[in-house]
Amino acid sequence: MSKVKVYELAKELNLSSADLIELLKKEFNVVAKNHMSVIEDEDAELIKELISEGTISSEKTIVDEYEDMLAEEVNKGNKKKKKTRKQLEAEAAAAAAANSLEVVEINETIMVKDLAEKINKSSAELIKELMFCGVMAGMNQEIDFETAKKVCEKFEIIAEKIEQNDELDDLIIEDSEESLEKRPPIVAVMGHVDHGKTSLLDAIRKEKVTESEAGGITQHIGAYTVTLNGEDITFLDTPGHEAFTSMRARGAQITDIVILVVAADDGIMPQTKEAISHCKAADVPMIVAINKIDKEGANIDRVKQELTEYGLVAEDWGGDTICVPVSAKKGIGIENVLEMVILTAEMLELKANPNRNANGTVIEAKLDKGRGPVASLLVQTGTLSVGDSILVGTTYGRIRAMFDDTGKKIKTAGPSIPVEVLGLSEVPAAGDRFNQVEDEKTARNMAEKRKEKLKNESFSSSHRVSLEGLYNQIKEGTVKELSIIVKADVQGSVEAIKQSLEKLSTDDVKVRVIHGAVGAITETDITLASASNAIVIGFNVRPDGNAVAASERDGVEIKTYRIIYDAIEDVKSAMIGMLEPEYKEVVLGTAEVRETYKISSVGTIAGCYVTEGKIVRNSDVRVIRDGIVIFETTLSSLKRFKDDVKEVKSGYECGLSLDKFNDMKAGDLIEAYTVEAIERKEL
Known part of the structure; x- marks a missing residue:
């Protein structure tokens, strides 16, 4: 719904902004804070109609106000305060002009000379005002909207930002409840290394996908669909938690359910904990598959006990986390896992409209020497067909060919179906969204606008949170x-x-x-x-x-x-x-200890290879073993062969000894650093 600003409507009705604000409050119970407040277009039309019909009073206009002021001034006996009719008319004109302030529309960024043209000022005047605002910019440099707005206010001009809406927003369709149909759930398998993620996927594939279709699926597309009792389930092969989260970072929440694999003989391990953290941050339901129950030393209850430490309580312990004991190697419990996935999917009521333009997410993409850019897409809404034009992130294309998870050519793909497509102009990034558009020309234009928008966003300062800011x-x-x-x-x-x-x-x-x-x-x-x-x-x-x-x-x-x-x-x-x-630590370089030598009169000498940067004599150092800092000290000696040296750069070997530390071992990292005093720039 379109809107109009108070000062715009006041100008049209020949009212002062103050009178219009009072009128809105009295007659329409609409509270407007100032002349820049917005009101709905329907309310504006109603006000015009009622005033023209004389149904409501428009109070005094700006002209009426100044006629009253004129009469009051003329009738005053005090000559010092008396003003001529000409002076009052000039003031009335100035007030009327102030009531209709000039408005300019500006993009996210604008060049100084372009802004000067928009507000009819010289570049020199504009640069001068920018300097007063603390911004040093030449006429051919860009400034952001907030800076431009401040400068415009100096010249009593209102700056409004042009909303850079993606044209794709116009294509977004709000699906009615009647148009939605049930879709298969999209499942990712996560967990610690060697806990049986791949074995579980292989067991599911072997049991639920025919042998002719099973070969090469993992390498081919990164996703596949299995069927249980007539219900389809789409599995993502690729997402470890890094891929899972990098997709979420791009706004692609594509996973409906996560199967967390935990080995019964090993319990919760570091990567398991990371996977739990990632799933909780993404608010995705988890099904815990307790694998390797056939192994000696397997303890299902111990795993359930460890899960409670991370807020996951098994259903049979009175919680709401589904835990399924399985053995991927022997095929035990595979049916139960799939049934729990289908049950969870039914509770989530996953639906999509297949009868509309397709959109979805890139699972992975690559550049093939023979076929060009190849992208694996997961359709999330609508139906994608060969010949459709699509916009993918900042690239575009027309689908020349489409393959399913078995490598078979297909013509269409509906919601939750993974496909591999050919015909894109460039290789997109995993996690990029794709949308079907009218034609290739439209897709190209939108892609160019997106690239320009990304350029403007990179121009703006980063909004990453930091302690300093x-x-x-x-x-x-x-x-x-x-x-x-x-x-x-x-x-x-x-x-x-x-x-x-x-x-x-x-x-x-x-x-x-x-x-x-x-x-x-x-x-x-x-x-x-x-x-x-x-x-x-x-x-x-x-x-x-x-x-x-x-x-x-x-x-x-x-x-x-x-x-x-x-x-x-x-x-x-x-x-x-x-x-x-007040201080900033600067890492100078890192050396890896290859061998140690104990000399009675000196202590331990470490034979090292400098892997990064440089090691500088007398610098501060820390000893790192398996990623943990075990000691901090200073470098007492640094040699190349038999010679004392000031520094040793990356790619060279050296011998060194540390002050008050002799317990160096092969494989330790010696990190040299210095602490620099820095001037505060914030707060």
Whole structure:
């Protein structure tokens, strides 16, 4: 429904904004705060009609007000305050002009010279005002909307943002309840390595898919459909929790149910815990498959007991988590797992409209030398057919061929059906959404607009939460919940930090630890943090190389501490706007210990290979063993062959000894770093 601003309607009715606001309140019980408030178009039309018919009084117009003022001034005896008719008429004209302020429409970003043309000012004037606002920009540089709005206000001009709606929004159809039909559930299998995820999938495939169709499915498309008692179930082969969460980070919530595989002889392991955290963050129902019940040492009750520690209570223990004992190797309990999936799907009432334009998600994609870009798509709504034009993320294409999960050519695919398609212009990213559009030209135009929008978004500052900027974001209302991932060297520290941080919650912002585990900070943690807009806190642990690269790429903040109270105080100080970071740690390089030599007069000498950066003499170092920081000290000596050297760069070998530490072992990492004083830029 279209809307109109108060000052626009006031101008049309020859009213002052104040009179119109009073009229709205008295006659229509509509509260408008100021001249920029909006009212529904229907109300505006009704007001016009009633005023024209004389049904309601329009009060005094701006002209009436100034005629009264003129009479009052003329009749005053005080000559000092008396104004001429000409002066009053000039004031009336100025007031009328102020009541109809000039409005300009601006995109998310705009070049300075283009804005100058829009508001009929010179570029020099505009640049001068920008400087007063603290922004240094030349005439050919872009500024964001908020900056442009502030500058326009200086010239008494109202700036309005042009909503950059994706044209695809016009194609979104609200499906009526009658048009919805039952669809198969989409299931992902997750769990710890070697707990039997692949074995379970193989057992399901062997039992429910014919042998002629079974070959090469996993490698072919990354998803397949099985049938039980006439009910279809779609399984995703690819999602480990990294893929699962990276898809969620792109807004693609494609999984309806997760089967969590836990080995009966092993129990809850680190990756199991990570999988539980990811599923809870995504709010996806879980079915626990307790695998390997045929093995010696299997203890189903122990697994159920461990699950309660993560808020998952088995149904037979009075909870609501479905637990199914299975043996993938011997084929025991496979039917029960599938039946529980179908039962859970019935409770979820999964439905979709097959009689409309198709949309869905990219499961995976690749560039094939012979066939070009190839994408595996999961249709979620509508029916996709050969010849359809689709928009996929920032790419597009017309479907030339379509294959099902067995590699067989098909012509159409309905909701929850995975297909492989040819005909896209570029390789899309896993997790990208696809939508069917009218024709290829429309798809191309939309793809170009999306690319432009992404460019503009990258121009804007990142909205990732950080401790340094947390207070400002709380004040602006952009942060209501601070999500944190905690990694520590021992479980006791994880629980202590978790409980202490969650106690810091206030009315303004809630602190929530979405995942806590023992071990080094990994790329998986960064992926979860990126999807959940969280920060990562490490206690006595360090991020690995992949994690550091991923954090820089995704803009995720990693904070590491040696003292628990420092972590708690930093978060607390950030929440009340008092965080004062004074120093920044800069990692110089990492060396791997290859061999150690004990010399009686010197101590332990480590023969090392520098893997990253450089090792500098007399620098601070930390010894890392299995991702855990075991000692911090300084470098006491650094040699190349027999010579003392100032530094050793990546790719070279060296010998080194540490101050007050001789327990170095082969495989340890020696991380050299320095601490630099930095000037505060925020708060």
